[in-house]
Structures are given as C-alpha cells and as structure tokens.
Amino acid sequence: MEEENNLRRKAEKKKTKKDAANPVVENVLDKKQNPKAFAFNSAIRAERRFRRKQDIETKRQHIPLVDRTPVEPPPIFVAVVGPPKVGKTTLIRNLIKLFTRTPLTDIKGPVTIVMGKKRRVTFMECNNDVNSMIDLAKVADLVLLLCDASFGFEMEIFEFLNICQVHGMPKIMGVLTHLDMIKNSKVLKTTKKTLKHRFWTEVYPGAKLFYLSGIIHGEYLRNEIKNLGRFLSVMKLRPLKWRSTHSYLIADRYEDLTSQESIRKDPKCDRNISLYGYVRGVPLRKATSVHIAGLGDLRIQDISYLPDPCPLPEQIKKRALSEKEKSIYSPFSGVGGIVYDKDAVYIELGGSHGHQKREDNELNNIIANLIDTKETLDIKMKYSELQLFSGGEKISAQDMEDRNIEKNIIQFHGEIVNRREEKGLNSKQQGALKNNDPNTTAQKNFDDSSDSNSESEDSSDESVSDVTPTTPVNTSYGGGSNDDQDIEWKDNLAKKAHESFLARSNSNKNWMKIVYGRSTSDRPSTPTNDVDDSEDEGSIGGIFKKVRDEEQRRKTNKGSKNAFDSSLPMPWDCPTRDWLEEDNKALIKDCFVTGKWAESEDAAELLKLDDAEDLSDSELDGDFEDLETGEKHEATTMPSKKQGEKRKRNADNANEENDRQMLAEKKRKLKEKFDAEYDNTDTSYYDSLKMSADKQANLNKKILENMPDDMRIKIEGYRPGMYVRMEFENIPAEFINNFDPTYPIVIGSLNVGEENVGYVNVKLKKHRWYSKILKTNDPLIFSLGWRRFQSIPLYSKLEDDMKFRYIKYTRSIWLVTLTFGAL
Numbered sequence: 001m002e003e004e005n006n007l008r009r010k011a012e013k014k015k016t017k018k019d020a021a022n023p024v025v026e027n028v029l030d031k032k033q034n035p036k037a038f039a040f041n042s043a044i045r046a047e048r049r050f051r052r053k054q055d056i057e058t059k060r061q062h063i064p065l066v067d068r069t070p071v072e073p074p075p076i077f078v079a080v081v082g083p084p085k086v087g088k089t090t091l092i093r094n095l096i097k098l099f100t101r102t103p104l105t106d107i108k109g110p111v112t113i114v115m116g117k118k119r120r121v122t123f124m125e126c127n128n129d130v131n132s133m134i135d136l137a138k139v140a141d142l143v144l145l146l147c148d149a150s151f152g153f154e155m156e157i158f159e160f161l162n163i164c165q166v167h168g169m170p171k172i173m174g175v176l177t178h179l180d181m182i183k184n185s186k187v188l189k190t191t192k193k194t195l196k197h198r199f200w201t202e203v204y205p206g207a208k209l210f211y212l213s214g215i216i217h218g219e220y221l222r223n224e225i226k227n228l229g230r231f232l233s234v235m236k237l238r239p240l241k242w243r244s245t246h247s248y249l250i251a252d253r254y255e256d257l258t259s260q261e262s263i264r265k266d267p268k269c270d271r272n273i274s275l276y277g278y279v280r281g282v283p284l285r286k287a288t289s290v291h292i293a294g295l296g297d298l299r300i301q302d303i304s305y306l307p308d309p310c311p312l313p314e315q316i317k318k319r320a321l322s323e324k325e326k327s328i329y330s331p332f333s334g335v336g337g338i339v340y341d342k343d344a345v346y347i348e349l350g351g352s353h354g355h356q357k358r359e360d361n362e363l364n365n366i367i368a369n370l371i372d373t374k375e376t377l378d379i380k381m382k383y384s385e386l387q388l389f390s391g392g393e394k395i396s397a398q399d400m401e402d403r404n405i406e407k408n409i410i411q412f413h414g415e416i417v418n419r420r421e422e423k424g425l426n427s428k429q430q431g432a433l434k435n436n437d438p439n440t441t442a443q444k445n446f447d448d449s450s451d452s453n454s455e456s457e458d459s460s461d462e463s464v465s466d467v468t469p470t471t472p473v474n475t476s477y478g479g480g481s482n483d484d485q486d487i488e489w490k491d492n493l494a495k496k497a498h499e500s501f502l503a504r505s506n507s508n509k510n511w512m513k514i515v516y517g518r519s520t521s522d523r524p525s526t527p528t529n530d531v532d533d534s535e536d537e538g539s540i541g542g543i544f545k546k547v548r549d550e551e552q553r554r555k556t557n558k559g560s561k562n563a564f565d566s567s568l569p570m571p572w573d574c575p576t577r578d579w580l581e582e583d584n585k586a587l588i589k590d591c592f593v594t595g596k597w598a599e600s601e602d603a604a605e606l607l608k609l610d611d612a613e614d615l616s617d618s619e620l621d622g623d624f625e626d627l628e629t630g631e632k633h634e635a636t637t638m639p640s641k642k643q644g645e646k647r648k649r650n651a652d653n654a655n656e657e658n659d660r661q662m663l664a665e666k667k668r669k670l671k672e673k674f675d676a677e678y679d680n681t682d683t684s685y686y687d688s689l690k691m692s693a694d695k696q697a698n699l700n701k702k703i704l705e706n707m708p709d710d711m712r713i714k715i716e717g718y719r720p721g722m723y724v725r726m727e728f729e730n731i732p733a734e735f736i737n738n739f740d741p742t743y744p745i746v747i748g749s750l751n752v753g754e755e756n757v758g759y760v761n762v763k764l765k766k767h768r769w770y771s772k773i774l775k776t777n778d779p780l781i782f783s784l785g786w787r788r789f790q791s792i793p794l795y796s797k798l799e800d801d802m803k804f805r806y807i808k809y810t811r812s813i814w815l816v817t818l819t820f821g822a823l
C-alpha cells in the first residue's frame with residue numbers, strides 16, 4: 001500500500017515537472033493516450049460548465065438594440081426622491097441656480113434646464129406617495145435618492161428601490177444630506193461608511209454616493225453642488241427595454257380648452273384639454289392610444305409639434321454656456337419665456353422670485369391686468385367713451401357707428417343722384433331720392449335700378465333681373481366726390497363693373513337654349529323665348545354657330561331614320577369591299593406578318609435570310625439520329641463526311657470534360673457553403689441579423705435626417721426630443737379641478753395588443769420587509785406597463801391535480817397565484 005502511494009507520488013511529481021516544461025503539448029498527448037482519465041468526474045460540475053457555456057452563448061445571441069437615440073434627444077429626466085424634509089427642494093433649487101442663475105423659490109412640477117452644450121435636464125421632485133413613486137420609476141432616467149444621514153435609510157427609500165427593481169432599474173445616485181447634524185467626526189466617518197455599504201447592497205456595489213456636508217443660508221455648499229452638477233452633465237445612461245419599445249411623455253403644461261359657457265352651465269362637464277411635453281422613448285404616432293396614469297386609456301384627438309421651449313444652444317464654440325444660452329422652462333412654476341402656440345401666448349413672469357426692477361413690475365402689472373380681464377376688447381370698446389374737450393360731449397363707440405352709417409347713406413344717395421343726372425332722369429325722381437329716409441331710398445333704388453337697367457340694356461333676360469338690385473351698390477363707389485377727375489374714373493369703374501356683371505350674367509345663360517334654340521325642359525311645340533333676337537344673327541359671341549328653328553326642322557326632315565350614322569359602329573348590312581379582288585388584297589397585304597412594315601422590315605427579305613442561316617446550320621451539324629424511331633438522317637450537303645465526324649467527336653469529348661469539371665466545381669462550392677452554415681449555424685445567423693439591423697438603422701437615419709419635419713412625422717411619427725401638444729376630449733372635470741402639478745402626468749403610448757382585455761395569473765413573492773400575510777379581498781396597488789390601479793385580489797394555490805384552490809390567506813412563505821382580468 002505504501003509502495004503504491006510512493007509510486008503515485010513519484011508519478012505526480014514527474015507529471016508536474018513535465019507539465020511545467022511543456023504543458024499544452026503534454027496535456028493533448030495525455031488526452032489522446034488515456035482518454036478515460038480526462039472524462040468528467042463530477043456530473044454536477046460538468047453540468048455547471050455546460051450551463052455557463054450555454055449562458056455565454058445565449059447572451060451573445062441577443063440582437064443588440066437598435067440605437068434610436070435622436071440627434072437632439074429629449075431632456076434627461078431626473079427624479080429627486082426621498083423621505084419628507086430630507087432636502088429635495090433645496091437640492092433642486094440649488095442645481096437650477098447653479099446652471100441658470102435664476103433663483104426659483106416656488107418649484108412645482110417638472111423644471112427643464114439647459115445644463116450644457118448637448119445636455120438638458122428635467123428635474124422633478126417625487127412626493128411621498130406610492131403612485132408618484134411608481135410613475136416616476138417608470139420614466140426616470142436618473143434617480144437622485146436623498147437620505148438624511150442623521151436618521152439613516154428610511155422606509156421610503158427601500159420602497160422606491162424595490163419599485164425601481166421591478167420596473168427596470170434606472171440609474172440611481174445616492175445623496176446624503178444633514179451630515180452637518182452629526183457633530184462627532186468619528187461618528188460621521190462610520191455613518192458615511194455604513195450608509196455607503198448599505199446603499200451598495202441595495203443598488204449595486206460601487207454605486208455613486210454624494211455627500212452634502214452642510215447648509216449655509218438655506219443653500220448647500222457651492223462646491224459640492226457643482227461637483228454633483230458636473231456629474232449630471234456628463235453621465236451616461238443605460239437604455240431600458242420598456243422605454244426603447246414605447247413612447248411616452250411627462251406633461252409639463254396643460255390647458256383647458258372647454259368653452260366657458262359649457263363650464264358655466266355644468267361645472268362638472270367633461271373637459272377638452274391639451275397636454276404638452278417632450279416625446280421620449282420611441283417615435284410617437286398619432287393613431288396610437290395612450291394611457292395617462294390615473295386617468296385611463298385615451299385616444300389622441302390631435303397632436304402637433306411646437307418649437308422647442310428650452311432649446312439647446314446652436315453653435316458649439318466655447319467651453320461654457322453664455323448667459324443667454326442658460327435657459328429654463330417650467331410652466332407649472334411660472335417660468336419659461338414667451339411661447340406662442342394654438343392655445344395661448346405664454347409669458348414668463350420671472351417666477352415666484354419676482355424681480356424688483358420698476359420696468360419689470362410694470363410689465364407684470366400689464367400682464368396681471370390682461371389675465372384679470374373678463375371681457376373681450378370688442379365689448380370694452382363698445383362701452384368706452386371719448387371726450388375731446390373738457391366739458392364737451394362724450395363720444396361713445398355707438399355714436400361713431402351711427403354717424404358712419406349716416407355718412408354712408410349720404411354718400412350713397414349722392415352717387416345715385418350723380419348717376420341719374422348722367423342718365424338724364426327727371427328732377428321729380430331726383431327729388432324723391434334726396435329724401436333722407438333710408439327705407440324709401442332703398443326701395444326706390446331697387447325700382448329705379450331695374451328701370452335703368454331695362455332702359456340702358458336691351459337684354460332683359462330673367463337671370464339678369466334676378467340680380468339687378470345689387471347693381472346700384474356697385475356703382476355707388478363713385479358717388480359723393482366733387483373732383484371731376486375722380487368722378488370720371490370712378491364712373492368708368494362703375495361702367496366696367498356693370499359690363500363685367502353683364503358678362504357674368506351672360507355666362508348663366510342656358511346654352512342648350514342658345515345653341516339648339518330650346519332648353520332641355522322645353523317641349524318642341526313650345527315656341528322658344530325671344531332672347532336670341534338680341535344676339536348677333538349668325539353666331540353667339542363669334543364662337544358658337546346658331547341653329548335656327550327652321551334649320552333644325554330642315555335637318556330633321558333631311559336626316560331620316562335610315563340615314564347613315566357615322567358615330568355608330570358599322571352596321572352588318574353595310575356594303576363592303578370584295579376582298580377577293582387583287583386590287584383590294586394589295587391594300588391590306590402589308591398588314592400581316594409577311595408584309596413590308598418598314599424599309600428595314602420586309603418579311604420577304606427576312607425569310608430569305610432565315611433560310612440561308614438554316615442551310616449553314618445544317619452544314620455544321622451534319623447528320624442526326626431520330627431518337628424516337630432510331631432512324632439515322634444523313635446530311636446530303638456535307639462535303640467530307642468522315643473528317644467532319646472525327647472533328648465532331650473530339651469537340652464533344654472536350655465539351656463533356658468541361659461540363660464535368662464545372663459540375664464538380666459547383667458541387668464543391670455548394671458543399672463548402674453547406675458545411676460552413678451547418679458547422680457554424682448560430683454565428684452566421686445572428687451575425688447576419690445584427691448586420692442587417694445595423695444596416696437598416698443606418699439607412700433609416702441617413703434618409704430621415706435630410707427630410708423636412710412634416711414629411712418625416714408622417715413616416716416615423718413624432719420623434720423623441722420633439723416638444724408636442726396633444727389634445728384629448730371628454731376628460732373628467734376632476735382632472736382639472738383637483739390638478740396638482742407636483743404629481744407627475746405620465747402619458748404612455750400603448751402598443752398593439754396592450755389594449756386587449758385579458759386574464760392573467762401572476763405569482764406573488766414575499767416582500768423582504770413585509771412579513772405579514774396577505775388576505776383575499778384586501779385591496780392592493782398593481783402596476784402593469786403604463787397602467788397602475790387598485791384592485792381586490794383573489795389568492796389561490798396550484799394543487800397537485802393542477803387545479804387552483806381558493807385560499808383566504810397567503811401562507812407565511814408566499815408563492816401564491818393572483819388572478820385578475822380586464823387589463
């Protein structure tokens with residue numbers, strides 16, 4: 001036994017020496033010589049190894065997500081989360097001040113700022129509400145998780161972290177505040193260390209943690225804020241799967257479009273609203289439905305894109321941003337410059353931190369007055385009065401209107417008088433016209449004008465007299481002026497207008513009546529109207545020949561029913577040519593394929609050429625064997641038969657050899673191709689998929705980049721980074737009445753199939769910090785896709801016979817099934 005051991009030890013020693021000298025070669029040799037010794041000795045380890053190999057392979061096989069990052073991406077959405085009074089507002093205010101130099105004291109809802117040449121950031125504080133936490137976890141690109149170091153991690157932090165984990169983890173950075181409350185430096189050091197490690201366990205080892213060591217005059221230390229800000233402006237983000245397949249918006253502004261009258265009648269009536277925000281994720285299409293968290297599924301009534309309210313600086317020249325380029329946009333907090341759009345003109349009021357300058361105050365007063373105004377400008381003007389001299393009569397808008405009417409009437413009468421003078425009408429009628437009674441004048445005008453028309457124009461078509469009352473109004477442009485020249489051109493103008501009017505009235509004539517002497521409705525026996533008498537004898541307007549009744553009758557008599565109608569196809573009994581006659585044959589000879597179509601296309605010549613070719617072919621081919629009959633046909637035209645046979649056989653042999661070689665080569669290539677595909681199927685398949693995805697993405701990018709926005713929207717939708725306005729109808733009044741900008745409004749698009757009503761079984765896992773059991777019918781909050789809702793669960797357990805057994809309580813270790821429908 002001992003000997004054996006010694007021998008083994010010696011052999012091992014020898015082996016290690018050998019291995020050290022030439023490890024690879026030796027190993028390979030050993031494997032070949034003694035294959036059994038290299039078989040796996042642990043099945044578990046072998047299985048693990050196999051699994052790992054497969055995992056790596058499967059990971060590699062994932063098709064990379066297509067890079068859909070637009071040239072001008074939307075602002076990065078930063079959610080500032082933490083327990084109450086931890087310093088969230090202070091942090092946001094400090095960051096905004098650092099980048100924009102605008103002190104914003106009253107922060108409500110999302111605030112977008114330009115942080116750098118290529119970066120914009122939207123900050124939003126998360127209030128202490130689980131719904132807000134859920135919504136923000138779904139949309140936040142980065143989470144600043146604030147923790148009061150003097151207190152330690154609180155429930156809200158763990159709760160939020162857990163929500164993030166189940167919704168696809170966004171990037172999380174920790175911020176420790178209230179460090180100045182810990183006076184002992186040793187305790188401070190250990191607290192920092194403990195909290196850091198705890199944070200790393202919760203997020204991931206090495207996760208970034210910032211320390212805000214103190215507060216001076218309500219502001220954090222500038223250097224620490226600068227450091228955090230710099231980090232925000234350069235950090236990289238990880239694309240998340242849900243967000244790279246769905247488009248979404250975080251509304252930063254809303255308008256109520258409902259008419260004031262409807263609201264006055266019923267304050268709880270459904271509202272029409274418009275919501276504004278940057279498109280994020282993937283391009284948004286108008287036809288898609290959206291889900292607004294807390295509001296439900298909605299159809300987009302209208303969508304349009306607006307100019308960017310917080311644009312990135314255009315040119316990248318300098319390192320830092322200039323003052324002008326530091327912009328901020330937050331309508332809910334009352335800042336954002338002037339924005340013009342369909343609903344309103346949005347004017348910045350300088351935020352809650354009002355400027356002290358006098359001009360600014362005046363501007364603010366004007367805007368405040370504008371906002372307070374309840375009446376329109378028209379109504380205000382109507383009741384306003386003007387007093388030219390003190391003690392003088394006050395002139396109201398209504399007075400001005402009355403006087404204008406009077407003046408117009410006088411002018412109008414003056415014109416009529418002038419016209420009548422021109423036409424030499426009697427003074428009696430003029431006298432009547434000079435009465436200032438508008439009613440009688442108008443009536444008179446009507447009568448007189450029709451008179452004048454009938455006098456001046458010889459055409460008295462009824463279609464003309466339908467419209468004559470308007471004629472004097474046209475001519476009245478020339479009235480009321482004493483300047484002769486003026487009157488002259490104005491008279492001409494009136495004349496021209498009248499002529500053009502007549503021309504127009506002519507165009508209304510019944511052409512049927514004019515051309516054929518009767519209208520469509522006229523019966524033949526009815527005598528035609530005498531309108532045509534006034535026209536030129538032979539033609540109308542020198543274009544249409546007139547057909548008189550007499551002529552018509554003559555034509556009808558002449559052209560009897562048996563007459564040849566050239567508009568119809570040839571009747572069968574129509575006499576035709578005798579196609580047997582040579583002359584007639586010659587007429588159509590060239591219409592056939594054997595004919596002469598053109599100089600170069602003479603069928604007779606071409607046939608001759610074909611014959612000559614056939615002859616030469618048969619000379620080359622020689623004799624042939626009819627395979628069906630076995631008969632041998634010998635070529636009679638061949639000059640030396642034997643020589644030809646020999647030559648032919650040689651040529652045949654050479655051809656066969658060539659064919660064989662080509663076939664072999666073809667086969668070889670096919671086999672190579674097959675082997676390559678068979679041996680390396682996965683690689684080539686996934687590689688080709690990756691390649692084609694990349695190729696397509698590049699192609700799309702190239703084509704869409706040079707397209708105008710309007711056309712591009714029709715093809716790809718509203719791309720991420722665009723600022724859009726969306727209109728929705730029939731929104732419950734509560735949305736407006738209870739609107740709170742501190743709650744995020746997340747508008748998420750629904751993909752195909754996400755609107756279907758379904759039935760889902762889910763498994764529940766026990767929460768780390770919730771040790772209690774759950775009861776059936778105790779309400780729970782669920783979050784599925786963009787939707788979140790409260791519902792009453794029914795717990796069940798899957799039995800061995802594959803039936804679900806209803807259970808009243810979850811067990812101490814939960815793994816129960818929860819069922820609900822109607823998604």
Ligand SMILES: Nc1nc2c(ncn2[C@@H]2O[C@H](COP(=O)(O)OP(=O)(O)OP(=O)(O)O)[C@@H](O)[C@H]2O)c(=O)[nH]1
Nearest residue numbers: 083084085086087088089090177178179214215218
């Ligand atoms: N001593 C000290 N006080 C701080 C610190 N951070 C914030 N505070 C103070 O804590 C108070 C609350 O700060 P906020 O910024 O309003 O906290 P918040 O998280 O926004 O509070 P809510 O929005 O009400 O949840 C303010 O009075 C701050 O001055 C800090 O690091 N040290």
